[in-house]
Amino acid sequence: MDQNKKNRFGLIGRNIDYSFSRGYFTEKFKELGLLNHSYENFDLQTIEEFKTKVVVQEHLCGFNVTIPYKQEIIPYLDQLSEEAKEIGAVNTIKKTNEGLIGYNTDAYGFQKALEPYLKPHHCSALILGTGGASKAVAYVLKKLGIDYLFVSRNPKEGQLTYDRLKADKLVHHPLIINCSPVGTYPNIDQKPQLPYEGITSEFLLFDLIYNPEQTAFLKEGAQRGAQTSNGYQMLIGQAEKAWELWNS
Numbered sequence: 038m039d040q041n042k043k044n045r046f047g048l049i050g051r052n053i054d055y056s057f058s059r060g061y062f063t064e065k066f067k068e069l070g071l072l073n074h075s076y077e078n079f080d081l082q083t084i085e086e087f088k089t090k091v092v093v094q095e096h097l098c099g100f101n102v103t104i105p106y107k108q109e110i111i112p113y114l115d116q117l118s119e120e121a122k123e124i125g126a127v128n129t130i131k132k133t134n135e136g137l138i139g140y141n142t143d144a145y146g147f148q149k150a151l152e153p154y155l156k157p158h159h160c161s162a163l164i165l166g167t168g169g170a171s172k173a174v175a176y177v178l179k180k181l182g183i184d185y186l187f188v189s190r191n192p193k194e195g196q197l198t199y200d201r202l203k204a205d206k207l208v209h210h211p212l213i214i215n216c217s218p219v220g221t222y223p224n225i226d227q228k229p230q231l232p233y234e235g236i237t238s239e240f241l242l243f244d245l246i247y248n249p250e251q252t253a254f255l256k257e258g259a260q261r262g263a264q265t266s267n268g269y270q271m272l273i274g275q276a277e278k279a280w281e282l283w284n285s
Contacts, residue, residue, distance in 0.1 A: 042075040045096045046283070049079045049087065049110065049130075050103035055222065055248060057272050058101050065280070084109040092137075099283040100130040101276070104218065107143075107169025114139040124176045126169035129279040140282055143173035146275030147245075151177070154241050154264055159212040163188050165229045166217030167196070170245055174214055183212065188229075204235030213258075215244040220252035228253035238262030247272055 048058045062076035079091050084106050091097070092113075102110050107126040111117065114127065115136025121127050127139035162178055162185040164171050171187065178185045187196040207213075213231070220227050231254075236242070242258035245268040255265040 043073040043096055044071070044098050045075050045077070045094070046099050046101075047077045047079050047091075047097070048101045048103060049081060049091065049106055051081060051105055053078050053080055053103060056103070057247065058103075058276060061273075061276050062280075081106070084113070087113050098132055099279070101279055102128045102130065104168065104170075108172075111139060113137070120144060120176075124172045126172040128169070128173075128275065129282060131282055140279075141173055141176075142275040142278035142282070143170055143271070144176050145278045146271040146273070147174055148177045148180070149274040150266065150268070150270035151243060152181075154243070154266055155181075155212075156241070158239060159241055160184065161210045162186075162212035162214060163197075163202075163207075163210045165213065165215045165219075165231075167193075168216060171216035174216055174245075186210065199230040202232055204232035207232060207235035207240075208237075211240045213240065213242050215242075215246065215252070215254050218246070220244070220249075220254050221246050222248045225249050226253055228257060231257075233257040233261070236261045236263050240264070241266075244268060245271065 048056050056078055059076050059078055066074040107128055110127050116138045118140045121139045121141040124141045127141055129140040129142045131138045160183055162183050164174055164185050165188050167187050167189045175185055188199060189196050192198050215229055219229050236258055240258060240263035242255055242263050242265045244252050244255050246252050247267050247269040250267055258265045
């Protein structure tokens, strides 16, 4: 831990050794010549450890938040931005004199990454998974006027289960966004249980996962001529927005 640095930032999550953020910001600080800045992982087994292991430390300026704490972190914050309030999930925290303020920059990052691929017929989507990131995705789709349905292994009212999805149903949802961790390294052969035979070149498949670069989910889409994108540009977008907020 870089406790001697005057400006400390970090990532809060569980089992986050693989994290994108630490490498990205460490490189950014180096490029900008910010020798007094550091970025570290705060790997918490439970969210309660946020109070005992993180908040008590010195020189902390801000955090990113990842799986599984984007919703669980909210009670520990003093304020939420309007957007984070509406989304119901936080992935960026700024430490201020008024306390800890929670923001959601996932929405910004996702919109920036998705828009270049959108075509007029991508007017209805399936969101795979119901965790914190899926809430930011739903918020953006709503903003863009795109209808969506959640698909979950444990569906709530109005949500679909994977086994209820038939190939002929898919045609009505030519945008499919994977917000679940299924297919993340090292489990690169796994993919969401979809009737992939229903996918055509009209489809756009977007995976929030960035490691591996092409998940089994995206490969299935590409083989059928669909447009595909992984989550790398979204991660850059949300990280840059977080940096902007920390410096504002």
